[in-house]
Amino acid sequence: MQTPAPFQYERATSVDGAIAALVAHDGDARIIAGGHSLIPMMKLRLASPEHLIDINDLEHELAYIAERDGEIRIGALTRHVDLLGSDLLARHYPLFADAEEVIADPVVRNRGTIGGSLCQADAAEDLSAVCAAVKARVVIRGRDGERTVSMEDFHVGPYQTAVGDDEILTEVRLPLRSGAGSAHFKTERRAGDWAIAAASAAVWIEGGTIADAGVALSAVGTTTIHLARAEELLRGAAPSDELFAQAAQIASEDCSPSADARGPVDYKRHLASVMTRRALRRASARALAMEA
């Protein structure tokens, strides 16, 4: 049995209470949501937090997928399994289901949460790329109230986010705009494994041209890669295989993978391009099918 180092444990009964507990422990406490990232790290003794604040009783405050004010709002404690099964997301942003089908396995998906995934900020994590591609904004709450940040500002560095030591991520907001199509593609060594490379793409097509686009990559850099150059290229252009091939080329150039057990750098660059091309093609096909 792998055993974590000793720690204290408390269960929050409200978001404000959880924040108060974080403040009280002054940097020594960690939120635990699904626990599928944090507990393995504790058991391997890669992380040894002194206090855990469990937010799993806060489903009434933090677990929902709802449409409001021209946005889809997803509570931070929403589990992977619920993202996978959501009709609302399937209708507007099918890339969530694409990603959720290949994130981990059912056991992990039953417990793991979108908040935990984003806050873990592992570069190989799929939902960060998904959220970046659809230009999500996230809501962070602290003792002084709430703020909203874009995904670009959310990813600060490897395993680092804009969420402070005494703050909680509470919500993810997705803009609702017409003409949207989206897709997520991942290459993995085996079902349930983290990506060798993955790409998320979203396009908003109006009258045959791409009005806006979002493309982001997982596992090919120290953090999620936002492909700004590719987005620029796509914006205002008509969707075509050649265009997507150019965007894919940018993906292979603008990522910065490192060699590891999943593969060498050139293979990962190659995959970044293949995944980007596939994601853009399907995103655009979906947008056009919606339009038709």
Place this chain on the structure above:
Amino acid sequence: MAVTEENLPSPRQERPIGFGRLKRKEDARFIRGQGTYLDDIRLPGMLHGALLRSPYAHARIVSIDTSEALALPGVAAVVTAKDLETLGLAWMPTISYDTQAVLAGDKVRFQGQEVAFVIAETEYIARDALGLIDVEYEPLDAVVDARRALHEDAPLIRDDKEGQVDNVASPTWEAGDQEATDRAFAEADVVVSRDMIYPRCHPAPLETCGMIADFNPETGQLDIYNGNQAPNVHRTVYAHVAGLAEHMIRIRCNDIGGGFGNKVPVYPGYVCAIAGSIVAGVPVKWIEDRTENLVSTGFARDYIMRGEMCAKDGRITGLRVDVIADHGAFDSTAQPTKFPAGFFHICCGSYDLQAAHVKVKAVYTNKAPGGVAYRCSFRITEAVYLVERMVNALALEMGADQIDLRMRSFIAPEQFPYETTTGWTFDSGNYAETMKVAMEIAGYDDLLREQADKRERGELMGIGVSFFTEGVGAGPRKHMDILGLSMNDGADLRVHPSGKAMVSISAQTQGQGHETTFAQIVAEELGLPPEDIEVRHGDTDRTPYGLGTYGSRSTPVSGAAVGVVSRKVRDRARLIAATMLETRPEDLAWEKGRWYVRGDPEQGAMIEEIARYAYSGEPMPEGMEGGLDAQVIYDPPNLTYPYGAYIAVVDIDPDTAQVTVRRFIAVDDCGVRINPMIVEGQIHGGLAEGIGIALMEVITFDAEGNCLNSSFMDYLIPTALEVPEFELGETVTPCPHHPLGAKGVGESPNVGSPPAIVNAVIDALHQTHGVTHVDMPCTPARVWAAMQGRPEPPQ
């Protein structure tokens, strides 16, 4: 050929007796979660152990300070090599006549090596204390590449061994006839050569290794709970290592969550648990975690091979093989004494060769010890991989179809028993017939057409074939032993007065279904219902001596013992029945479950009636004691030689290089099938493992000797999604010398499937990308590199 339900005993059938599809008796407890595994056992007053392991692959130990750990509340003791020295337990013998440090005192020789053992009130405290032990290391240059280990400037790993001046673990071992082989090559029309690696992988049983040792200082009795594959051998080893009297040691295995060869060796943790219990005077439990299992216990394979094969007149004629075997820091490879490279020299395969010559040299490296027979009879997996890859390389070179070349080169049915050029006597076979059944199931010609069509469209599809012959069921005492113990197995059968029976065996199930299969053997021979036969195993106080379960030896050796002991009981029953029926034994005939009078079939005695009689006050036959039981030790006259034809169909994504095994056809000939359902289950499991080995499983190290695959996030084993619906078939060529006509089968699928898959990958890529070899595992990155024209061996 296909699976049929006809021999399933129907619930209404009065006596579902003997061979056939019978649901596993043991599953009632397993599927209810009521098995008893090691961690389910808690003894009163038990303490818990944990091992401190080396972070370095090669380093001198300057000092060990345990004072802070000892001061942690709840810690009972911290044991180091110094303490073990006083008990004479600092070093232990391996199964290959090497010695292995129980706890490192002088040097650590692989990352994860055992350095200190903490005993505490709970497992948590024991593990917390590990961080408080202060070990000062002086790091040394580490060697992880077996070829580099042979260089003159390589650091000496085993400076503990007197006279050891290099890293050679065992000198070059040879089989076959070198001159005759040279001649075959000189006369050949075609010669091919390939360098290939069978990479280091790990059996990774889901239940990790562990032990509870319970030494009673009053009586001197040592009770051990430990799931291992050879409890009787372990008892002898502990008697030897710990200087305890063998009759005062009792080992109980209970249920075992997988072994696959990983639970054959004696590990340092076991000796520590025993030493801990002797010192503490209370039971000590030690169970390793997943990482410890992967980084320190018996790995498999790690063979660096060069093969050359030649053909003349369209047939395979010769084979030359040169191997460097990486044994890690201590030589604890599993094999019979006379065979330092196991049965690797069976690598001449299923072909009627003119000559073959095999050389194997073993070296020490700064890697975990092992070389266990992972679901394989002592290196046969490596041998089959080598020969079946070479046959495909030869077929490529000749432009021949991979099946045609095999068909032309097979040993013919009339040549059996067949003496191979490397000294094996294959007992029986009809290889071409089995190959044909596989081709039929696969629809081989259709597959070739499909492949051609797909190539036109730029799709990559491969068809790979392998045909293997295994030698299993070690083994005849005149040829083989392990640590001086003959590889025989005992069986003890008692039929009670009520007609219920108990058979005690020395084989040790780890999931193979012995409780069902062995009951069926007795049922077949005595005509008792299998549910009335209890199979007793896994307790050295209550079972006969024997060498355990690995190398597919359970049915070939222990199963034969059960068959023979049942017949002995049947023969006794005949004598008793003759007295009961007031006739002569010669006048009696047997039908399942009953002796009857030849001329008067109404007159007879059921086996249950005979049993009741045997224990009653009625007169026994002249000179015969009461009761109905018997005991045997079975010495197999030869190994059994199961074989099979496997065909894999793979698809490769041309962009991502991901390999999907779309179909897998396995036609096995394991002789008579006692329980076809269990046989198929064994084949399913082994094929899944073979797919894992071919596509994803590998243990690698960086240049400093850090193990890079120390959890299931890094050591990938296949899931249901990587495994296709298997298509199985069978042919039945009974083993001529086995009492039941059976041959082992548990390992065949693991042995036979990797080369079929790799051959399929190469078949998919050869025409389009010029790929002639890819080493396992065929991960997307490695296949992609091969497609770019630079295949790389795993490191």
